[in-house]
Amino acid sequence: MIMPHTHSLLLVFFGQCFRICEMWRKAADSRVPLVRQMKDMPEPNMDYSNLRRQIISMKKSLFDQGYLDEQFNQLEELQDDSSPNFVEEVVALFFKDSSRLLTNIEQALEKHPQDFYRLDSLAHQFKGSGSSIGALRMKNECSMFKAHCSNRNLEGCRRSLQKMKREHATLKQKLETYFQLLRQVGPRERAVNSWK
Amino acid sequence: MAVATETPFHVLAVDDSLLDRKLIERLLKTSSFQVTTVDSGSKALEFLGIHGEDSSPPVSDADQLEVAVNLIITDYCMPGMTGYDLLKKIKESTSLRDIPVVIMSSENIPSRINRCLEEGADEFFLKPVRLSDMSKLKPHILKSRCKEHYHQEQHQQSDSDSDSNSNECSNPTNNSSSDNSNSRKRKAEDDEVLPQTNRSRHS
Numbered sequence: 496m497i498m499p500h501t502h503s504l505l506l507v508f509f510g511q512c513f514r515i516c517e518m519w520r521k522a523a524d525s526r527v528p529l530v531r532q533m534k535d536m537p538e539p540n541m542d543y544s545n546l547r548r549q550i551i552s553m554k555k556s557l558f559d560q561g562y563l564d565e566q567f568n569q570l571e572e573l574q575d576d577s578s579p580n581f582v583e584e585v586v587a588l589f590f591k592d593s594s595r596l597l598t599n600i601e602q603a604l605e606k607h608p609q610d611f612y613r614l615d616s617l618a619h620q621f622k623g624s625g626s627s628i629g630a631l632r633m634k635n636e637c638s639m640f641k642a643h644c645s646n647r648n649l650e651g652c653r654r655s656l657q658k659m660k661r662e663h664a665t666l667k668q669k670l671e672t673y674f675q676l677l678r679q680v681g682p683r684e685r686a687v688n689s690w691k
Numbered sequence: 692m693a694v695a696t697e698t699p700f701h702v703l704a705v706d707d708s709l710l711d712r713k714l715i716e717r718l719l720k721t722s723s724f725q726v727t728t729v730d731s732g733s734k735a736l737e738f739l740g741i742h743g744e745d746s747s748p749p750v751s752d753a754d755q756l757e758v759a760v761n762l763i764i765t766d767y768c769m770p771g772m773t774g775y776d777l778l779k780k781i782k783e784s785t786s787l788r789d790i791p792v793v794i795m796s797s798e799n800i801p802s803r804i805n806r807c808l809e810e811g812a813d814e815f816f817l818k819p820v821r822l823s824d825m826s827k828l829k830p831h832i833l834k835s836r837c838k839e840h841y842h843q844e845q846h847q848q849s850d851s852d853s854d855s856n857s858n859e860c861s862n863p864t865n866n867s868s869s870d871n872s873n874s875r876k877r878k879a880e881d882d883e884v885l886p887q888t889n890r891s892r893h894s
Contacts, residue, residue, distance in 0.1 A: 566819050573717045573822065581717060588710045619768070623797050624710050627819045 543680065550676045557673070562666055566629030583674050589628045590667055596621045597663060600640075600656055604649070614652065615644040621659075632662050700832050701725040701758060705735045705765035705777065706795070715764065715795075715820060722825035727758075732772030735763065736780060739787055760790055761832045764816075767796035767803065775807060782811045789839055791831035795820055 557563045567582075574581040600617050603610060622637035636659045643651030702724045704715045712728045719726045729735050739760060763781065767774040774794050781787045791813040796803065804815045813831045816824050 569819070569821055570714075573721055575721075578717060585710060585713060588713060592708075592710055619797075620708070623708060623818065626797060627708075627710055627714055629819075 546676065546680055550673070550680070553669075553673055553676065557669060561631050562669060564629045564631040566626065568629070570628065586628055586670055586674075589624050589630070590663075592624050593621055593633075593663060596624075597656075597660060600659075604652060604656065609647075609649060609652075611644045611647050615641050618644065630666055633659070633666060636662050699723055699725045700761040700829070701727070702762045702764060702828070703735060703738060703760045704728045705730075705732060705763065705769070705774070707731060707766065707769045711766065711818070718820060718822055718825055719764075721822065722828070724825075724828070727760075732765070732769060732774070732777035732780075735765065735777055739763075739781070739784075739790075741780065741784055741787070761835075762791045762793065762828055764793040764795060764828075766818075767794050767807070768798075775810065778807060778810050778812055789835050789842075791828075791835050793828065793831070 554563075558567075570582045570585055596617055600614060600621075603614050603617065618637050618640045622634055622641070625633035625637060636655060640652060640655040640659060643649075643655055702719050704712065704719065704726060706712045706715060706728070707730050709730075712730065716726050716728050727738065729738055763777075765774040765777055772780075774796075778792050778794065781790065781792055788811070792811065793814040793816060794807045794812045795816045795818050797818040799817055807815055814827055
């Protein structure tokens with residue numbers, strides 16, 4: 496009767512030892528939050544997920560309010576490790592282009608007589624760039640401007656230009672904020688297209 | 692020249708907009724193409740080895756190009772030479788006419804699209820061009836390569852028989868360009884089959 500008890504006691508003893516060791520090992524692992532194991536991730540777990548939530552929510556609102564359309568998603572699809580700043584670079588190109596075009600349009604409107612053909616051509620370029628980055632509202636306002644050009648409606652063009660300038664400024668500010676948020680999560684996370 | 696194990700296909704992209712050039716370059720590179728971008732039709736022709744206004748053929752054929760171009764993708768609306776003008780010049784050139792040409796445009800105008808296809812464009816993309824459009828390019832490249840090999844064979848054969856194709860084998864002056872555009876009409880049923888006697892691609 497004593498032999499079996501000893502045997503099973505020994506088993507229990509070694510079993511417990513093993514379990515304790517396992518617990519220590521797991522505790523050691525979990526002390527390092529998963530997020531720190533990613534490169535370029537200095538922020539603690541809590542802030543990172545808040546940031547992530549902010550980014551997703553901001554992007555959703557940009558889409559819901561019609562500032563951006565599907566083409567913007569297409570741009571994000573094209574961003575990867577080999578081209579980690581692609582979207583920001585393309586957007587920067589857009590704002591450079593479009594600022595110049597706005598100035599040219601403004602100048603052309605002040606010329607007498609107005610050259611509606613040229614105005615239409617400038618708006619067409621603007622519309623094209625806007626469409627390439629998924630700037631939906633901008634694109635639509637350019638279409639309005641072009642329609643006024645077709646009708647040789649100077650007043651219409653002037654009003655439309657003011658709208659274009661406002662849309663332009665708003666979009667610029669919103670995208671700057673968006674990219675700032677993205678920059679905070681680090682390049683590696685940004686390059687992974689997980690913001691859908 | 693790279694040894695051809697798996698050399699990527701080389702696409703020449705033409706667009707006057709820097710933004711769109713950046714975009715098309717990224718699209719093409721992501722789809723494993725080698726890319727050269729230029730900002731005008733005239734620069735494209737320069738790159739392809741055509742100089743000046745006349746489209747008279749060079750003495751040698753396509754390998755006078757320093758780097759082979761497997762496909763040309765061009766915007767339609769460009770100042771100076773439009774994409775359509777560029778397409779015409781390419782199709783008028785004996786050395787270049789076999790290179791597939793794709794036209795891009797932000798405007799969905801059926802008559803424009805038809806005109807381009809009739810002039811020999813292989814595909815028409817509406818802008819903004821997407822990644823999914825890129826998969827349509829390779830079939831055109833492969834098809835043109837097949838045609839090229841077929842015509843090379845025909846050309847070798849024709850050296851033995853002398854007088855069969857005096858019409859189409861004639862000097863590729865501007866006269867024959869209309870014949871070519873006819874033979875390229877995608878919608879025309881007669882031309883679905885590769886014309887047996889069309890030798891004008893090789894001079």
